[in-house]
Amino acid sequence: MCSLPVPREPLRRVAVTGGTHGNEMCGIYLVRHWLKAPGELQRPSFSAMPVLANPAATAACRRYIDCDLNRTFTLTFLKSTATPDDPYEGTRARELNELLGLKGTDQAFDFILDLHNTTANMGVCLISEASHSYHSGFNVHLCHYLQQQNPGLPCRLLQWESPEKETYSVDSVSKNGICLEIGPQPQGVLRADLFSRMRTLVASILDFIELFNQGAAFPAFEMDIYRILGAVDFPRTADGDLAGTVHPQLQDHDFEPLRPGEPIFKLFSGEDVLYEGNSIVYPVFVNEAAYYEKHVAFLKSERIQVSVPALPGLTSSSTLAP
Amino acid sequence: MCSLPVPREPLRRVAVTGGTHGNEMCGIYLVRHWLKAPGELQRPSFSAMPVLANPAATAACRRYIDCDLNRTFTLTFLKSTATPDDPYEGTRARELNELLGLKGTDQAFDFILDLHNTTANMGVCLISEASHSYHSGFNVHLCHYLQQQNPGLPCRLLQWESPEKETYSVDSVSKNGICLEIGPQPQGVLRADLFSRMRTLVASILDFIELFNQGAAFPAFEMDIYRILGAVDFPRTADGDLAGTVHPQLQDHDFEPLRPGEPIFKLFSGEDVLYEGNSIVYPVFVNEAAYYEKHVAFLKSERIQVSVPALPGLTSSSTLAP
Numbered sequence: 001m002c003s004l005p006v007p008r009e010p011l012r013r014v015a016v017t018g019g020t021h022g023n024e025m026c027g028i029y030l031v032r033h034w035l036k037a038p039g040e041l042q043r044p045s046f047s048a049m050p051v052l053a054n055p056a057a058t059a060a061c062r063r064y065i066d067c068d069l070n071r072t073f074t075l076t077f078l079k080s081t082a083t084p085d086d087p088y089e090g091t092r093a094r095e096l097n098e099l100l101g102l103k104g105t106d107q108a109f110d111f112i113l114d115l116h117n118t119t120a121n122m123g124v125c126l127i128s129e130a131s132h133s134y135h136s137g138f139n140v141h142l143c144h145y146l147q148q149q150n151p152g153l154p155c156r157l158l159q160w161e162s163p164e165k166e167t168y169s170v171d172s173v174s175k176n177g178i179c180l181e182i183g184p185q186p187q188g189v190l191r192a193d194l195f196s197r198m199r200t201l202v203a204s205i206l207d208f209i210e211l212f213n214q215g216a217a218f219p220a221f222e223m224d225i226y227r228i229l230g231a232v233d234f235p236r237t238a239d240g241d242l243a244g245t246v247h248p249q250l251q252d253h254d255f256e257p258l259r260p261g262e263p264i265f266k267l268f269s270g271e272d273v274l275y276e277g278n279s280i281v282y283p284v285f286v287n288e289a290a291y292y293e294k295h296v297a298f299l300k301s302e303r304i305q306v307s308v309p310a311l312p313g314l315t316s317s318s319t320l321a322p
Numbered sequence: 323m324c325s326l327p328v329p330r331e332p333l334r335r336v337a338v339t340g341g342t343h344g345n346e347m348c349g350i351y352l353v354r355h356w357l358k359a360p361g362e363l364q365r366p367s368f369s370a371m372p373v374l375a376n377p378a379a380t381a382a383c384r385r386y387i388d389c390d391l392n393r394t395f396t397l398t399f400l401k402s403t404a405t406p407d408d409p410y411e412g413t414r415a416r417e418l419n420e421l422l423g424l425k426g427t428d429q430a431f432d433f434i435l436d437l438h439n440t441t442a443n444m445g446v447c448l449i450s451e452a453s454h455s456y457h458s459g460f461n462v463h464l465c466h467y468l469q470q471q472n473p474g475l476p477c478r479l480l481q482w483e484s485p486e487k488e489t490y491s492v493d494s495v496s497k498n499g500i501c502l503e504i505g506p507q508p509q510g511v512l513r514a515d516l517f518s519r520m521r522t523l524v525a526s527i528l529d530f531i532e533l534f535n536q537g538a539a540f541p542a543f544e545m546d547i548y549r550i551l552g553a554v555d556f557p558r559t560a561d562g563d564l565a566g567t568v569h570p571q572l573q574d575h576d577f578e579p580l581r582p583g584e585p586i587f588k589l590f591s592g593e594d595v596l597y598e599g600n601s602i603v604y605p606v607f608v609n610e611a612a613y614y615e616k617h618v619a620f621l622k623s624e625r626i627q628v629s630v631p632a633l634p635g636l637t638s639s640s641t642l643a644p
């Protein structure tokens with residue numbers, strides 16, 4: 001995020017993007033539905049715009065055509081000169097930057113909500129790209145609001161830190177933004193239960209933005225958030241092929257504590273591989289299909305309890321209807 | 323199958339094929355493992371040959387490159403003249419026919435076991451292509467043996483009838499053969515529990531063939547089998563796009579009875595679509611990712627109780643070691 005963690009103005013230009021990955025079906029079919037029936041995305045102070053982010057990958061039901069669109073929105077790339085050799089997703093990133101940006105400028109959208117599915121048993125998760133002051137920010141209040149509105153539905157906030165790199169996600173184009181990740185759902189499958197859950201959560205997120213725009217203040221609270229520490233690859237043979245896969249005791253246990261000495265992989269030879277770290281971590285994206293090619297069997301995260309200051313209401317002058 | 327339902331000779335030339343679909347991971351990694359360590363596939367009377375059926379699709383982690391390999395092995399195609407315009411899977415089908423066939427001739431392999439995964443909650447399922455006398459055949463005894471060897475693990479036999487078409491599957495190349503289907507597993511994901519289950523079942527299947535080769539006789543029994551009746555497409559909009567998806571009450575309920583009047587789809591508008599048939603059917607491949615492009619939300623099957631006659635032992639002259 002290039003913005004301050006707490007917006008000072010109402011969020012009026014809001015987009016909901018689906019199909020950033022062309023085989024993650026909930027966002028694809030929600031966006032297609034909203035393009036025909038946009039009423040669900042309207043609130044008194046704004047109307048969110050549905051956007052099918054990667055139409056070619058969606059038509060092919062593949063994550064991407066040439067490269068991962070959700071890693072393409074660096075300022076370095078967006079400011080470079082377009083060439084005929086650009087990958088499809090490069091061209092599409094420039095188009096989306098024109099539509100929803102320009103990234104890093106005043107005319108960029110106020111908020112992008114980017115919809116994703118995972119094959120991992122992640123439940124409901126909000127993913128926020130790095131911001132050093134995340135614990136005071138809008139996104140933590142948003143996550144807390146979803147938890148309150150949906151009791152019994154675990155909704156975690158996962159902080160995707162990339163301290164030395166540029167932000168690159170679709171939602172990094174807007175001044176504020178977040179990714180909503182729901183699983184488990186196989187690639188290319190649309191489950192009615194997850195579709196309905198994502199639809200409900202998008203409505204709650206738009207309701208939160210509406211409350212904020214109307215000047216509501218949100219009190220301080222404490223909550224746990226998760227911060228990515230790094231990736232763990234599969235065990236491999238000398239020629240680089242898989243030598244085993246995620247251990248049954250880890251499979252489907254995203255966000256649960258992994259202690260030193262507990263098994264993480266089952267080798268095809270039958271042996272177990274144990275976790276050799278020094279401290280408890282919380283694995284996420286455990287056995288996500290799309291990460292095999294990235295050499296990631298799971299990501300390690302740490303759980304942090306944060307004290308989140310109140311989110312003050314906007315001043316009345318800024319909340320006047322347009 | 324081009325053969326009689328009960329072999330009269332030992333099955334000595336046996337192949338185990340994986341990666342017929344390049345994103346169904348259990349068979350792919352079992353075959354890759356066995357290519358390096360073939361001992362598990364050896365029995366006193368035969369050694370099964372592991373074959374990676376579709377290497378290009380496996381490398382790309384896609385079901386296929388140009389067309390579905392498991393629909394390509396018709397005699398009409400295999401006997402046609404190869405051309406430079408053949409799809410990749412056409413060329414590969416000819417290669418596999420040279421390796422494991424020729425289909426329909428005496429030199430064809432005795433048995434092909436083809437390994438598959440599905441995103442549907444099918445559990446363990448053996449799929450046998452049409453044979454009018456299926457209820458007296460080798461494959462029903464094989465399924466019964468797996469049920470006895472693996473108590474508590476439902477193992478069903480699904481009969482894939484195509485009375486007016488030629489057989490087209492990988493296993494149709496051999497004189498006898500069957501497909502082992504295990505789910506649910508997302509495409510592109512290797513779950514340790516399903517990998518281990520498939521490995522155990524392959525071992526049981528080879529044990530059954532070994533018993534048969536040694537002259538064992540198998541007594542008569544009764545069992546339920548399932549026979550495909552037809553396909554049901556998703557509800558669609560006027561422009562052909564999905565208008566809904568599989569209903570939560572049907573999702574994950576493969577092989578369970580579906581009664582007239584019960585819901586099968588949840589429309590995006592919120593309405594339910596009810597099953598309007600006249601009799602109970604047993605849905606299978608419910609919400610299988612690969613079948614969206616085939617316009618199949620699920621297949622209807624009927625459950626039939628069959629009385630299976632004894633499988634006589636081979637005569638001693640035919641069971642002599644080679």
